[in-house]
Amino acid sequence: MKTKNSLKFMLFLLFVACNSIVVNAQNGNVEGTISDENGLIVPGATVLIPSLKKGVVSDFDGHFSFVQIPAGTHLLTISYLGYGDVDQVVTVLENKTTSVQFSIAPKSLELEGVEVVSYGLGSQAKALNTQKNNMNITNVVSTDQIGKFPDSNIGDAVKRIPGITMQVDQGEARNIIIRGLSPQLNSVTLNGSRVPSAEGDNRNVQMDLIPADMIQTIEVSKAVTPDMDADALGGSVNLITKTSPQGFRLSATAGSGVNFITDKPIYNGSFLLGDRSANGKFGWMVSASYNNNDFGSDNVEAEWTDEFEYNTGVDDAEGEPILEEVAVDPYTNVFEQREYLVQRVRRSFSANMDYKIDGNNTLFLKSIYNWRDDRENRFRLQSEILDAEDIALGDFTITDGVPTMFPAEVARETKGGIDNKRNKNRRLEDQRMQNYSLGGKHLWGDVKVDWMTSFAKASEERLNERYFVFASEYIVSNDNTDTRFPIMTAANASDASLENFEYDEVTEENQFTKEEDFNVFVNFELPTDFFGQGDGTLKFGARARMKTKLRENDFFEYDLEDDYPTLASTVTRNISDADFLAGSKYQIGSFVDEEWLGSLNLVNGEAIPDEFLRENYTVDENVFAGYIMANQKLSENLGMLFGVRLEHTEVTAIGNRIADEENLEGEIRAESSYTNVMPGVHFKYTVSDATVLRLAWTNTLARPNYADLVPSVDVVSGDEEIVLGNPNLEATTAMNFDLMAEHYFESVGLLSGGLFYKNIDNFIYTFVGETTDDTYGAGTAGYDIFQPLNGEGASIFGAEFAFQRQLDFLPGFARNFSMYLNYTFITSAANGIMNEDGDERDDVDLPNTTPNTFNASLAYNDKRFSARLSGNFTDAYIDELGGNDFEDRYYDTQFFLDFNTSYKVSAGLSIYADINNITNQPLRYFQGVKERTQQMEYYGQRFTIGLKYDLFKK
Helix, strand or coil: CCHHHHHHHHHHHHHHHHCCCCCCCCEEEEEEEEECCCCCECCCCEEEEHHHCEEEECCCCCEEEEEEEECEEEEEEEECCCECCEEEEEEECCCCEEEEEEECCECCEEECCEEECCCCCHHHHHHHHHHHHCCCCEEEEEHHHHCCCCCCEHHHHHCCCCCEEEEEECCEEEEEEECCECHHHCEEEECCEECCCCCCCCCCCCHHHCEHHHEEEEEEECCCCCCCCCCCCCCEEEEEECCCCCCEEEEEEEEEEEECCCCEEEEEEEEEEEEECCCCCEEEEEEEEEEEEEEEEEEEEEEEEEEEEEEEEECCCCCCEEEEEEEEEEEEEEEEEEEEEEEEEEEEEEEEEEEEEECCEEEEEEEEEEEEEEEEEEEEEEEEECCHHHCCHHHCEEECCEEEEEEEEEEEEEEECCCCCCCCCCEEEEEEEEEEEEEEEEEECCEEEEEEEEEEEEEEEEEEEEEEEEEEEEEEEEECCCCCCCEEEECCHHHHCHHHCEEEEEEEEEEEEEEEEEEEEEEEEEEECCCCCCCEEEEEEEEEEEEEEEEEEEEEEECCCCCCCEHHHCCEEECCCCCCCCCCCCCCCEEECHHHHHHCCCCCCEECHHHCCCCCEEEEEEEEEEEEEEEEECCCCEEEEEEEEEEEEEEEEEEEEEECCCEEEEEEEEEEEEEEEEEEEEEEEECCCCEEEEEEEEEEEECCCHHHHCCCEEEEHHHCEEEECCCCCCCEEEEEEEEEEEEEECCCEEEEEEEEEEEEECCEEEEEEECCCCCCCCCCCCCEEEEEEECCEEEEEEEEEEEEEECCCCCHHHHHEEEEEEEEEEEEEEECCECCCCCECCCECCCCCCCEEEEEEEEEECCCEEEEEEEEEECCEEEECCCCCCCCEEECCEEEEEEEEEEECCCCEEEEEEEECCCCCCEEEEECCCCCEEEEEECCCEEEEEEEEEEEEC
């Protein structure tokens, strides 16, 4: 289906909707909004007209509507878990829409003659009611509830949800893995509009960019419905911003703290202000958030090999060195120690408003602007074994099969930026994400219509990023006696003096990545009754999403050798730290001072094309979609949602053809298109008011990463490597089966368990092989080749369990305790993955599938005091496939332990305190086997304390 045909399809759906508007005589409509005792909207409430056996559920704006209601007087009943039922009589007028407002309040429980007030459960009730009443399998979390955890950004908040794992960056949760599927295989939306990615080489949405206090609700759909974007192989995360209250609201937070790794202060603050006009038609809300965190990390990295060669002389005939191979056990041939100093400043601004024209028409505007400055200095000490031809027989020592001494190139590198008000002598990563959405909800007779158009943009700019490197060659002592804590040091300490480190290079780099999305969608919903059970709907709609991804980098090298021949001729700084978190044996030494580096006036640099040409590209991706689905009752207790979604994708990608690393031979342009038809069906069986069974069969997809689609060719002669893009990559698809059982406690809690299975086709991995001819230029036969390819297939089987409730069945004060537990098990298998020799690999897990994840928290809440201890565990999993199992990289086990507490000083004022990462959990990768450390990065603990103020006035 081409673009023209897609537009025709959208117009056809609009024509059908307009011709379906039939206003039945004697009938009218009812619409309304539900709010709580504070004037905050209530999503997920069940609204019933018992006499007609009709029911609807309030949406995330607390809004609901009925169509085709006979004129006359009817009783409406609101039911909400943890809240008292509310009844209200409504008079429906012929051919009119009647508007109503409901307010509900938490109910108290009588347990053994003792009144227990459900203090602090309002937000949990909103989340669980929404989850219970959804037709598909979801996890819903209110960020008011998340506020009970010490999570400053959405990434840290999302990791508490069953089946979700987060990859961390500098100790903060960044990339989301849902049910074991890589971040680029999941979708993240903001109010239903796709969040663009600021990443240059993938589709990952940086979850740590958005502060948690800017979001009202997080909804994770693990079984998507046809009216949702289908590119959600693992699942879809919808972030819903805070909406206008039904009355005046003022909320503010101010706090500070300390990062123990640097002893630097933390500053944070936020405010929210909103109100509604006297006539209730116009509502508005503005909010802002600020967080300034000055911290760092202690890092050790290593690469392992099981090969060792040295030079035994020169072949007189060929003039080439004669290399002798020695059988060795695995050892570190590259070792790095890194010290990071990081400052992250987050600012977020949001303005939302809505206007109710009349009972049939409402317009809304939602906007959010997130801006993060990430400033970083990095000091890196790297030791790497010399090439075999530079190693002679007397240069090395092998002890018990492990090389323990050998000549290495040792480099000391300082990473920084220019001296100005923005960079502050650090590398500045300026990331911004903005989203502006205009939409409406309408009643056209019997037809419910909603639409939205949005513009979203994400960008990352890194200007004047500087590196100053000094290098030396000497014999190093390679200590692998403890493979978890490897280290290389100078065999002779005097060899490591600053005078022996000679000028290597000074470089400056500029990077810019931008992604822009324009979205528009429209949905129509009609009342239907296909099976004679009443209360059915037919919904159809269309969406267009136009995306542009651009990456522009450059790289310059400067010659300052005459000015600074050795490290001793510069201004240096000793970075060694006796409290280095990986161990006191790692003393990193002295480096070029970052402030001195920032003050250098670098001019007349030489461009180095091989550092940036491959990375530059432009990709345009347009997606046109349409769907139709029906939500029908098959019996009093059994409901079914079934439908089909069609998505047509058109891609234009432009990359570079590069020879000999730096010669740009020209641009390469490639176009492709494909169409996916994805049916789905969901069953929901209501065993009782408290127990629900769900079954789903869905089909989803994941489009390739932008950088993988670029038709680039880069021949790196110096390394005898060829790096290729692949514009012919196919989208990864999955057929998904889900079974879930849920039981909701009256005291606001949940017990759930389920199974899921995913049959995946055409997953994408990086092939590492060897060329057999000179296809890419004379002499390229035998070069190593790297290219993304489609694997044959993969499968995932998993199980989920969740439990949360207040322990109100316990005696005395113990009834104020509550528990939050969830566990997910996953097993996977991948087929069609080839090794470096071209043979298929056996017993390979799908990358990023975490076998076991577990969340637990124990909390205490009374009317004034609350405290919570929270744990988050993720099992080790394969992160990146190498050319063979020895080279595979794994993400190691992690266990984070956090504690937070608060005390309610008065009705609106409370004081809080949080401590994060009590366990000092490092980010750790290992190569091949668990004991072989490839990276370990420590962040230390973080402590914050502050005040929160909330004022409500209905």
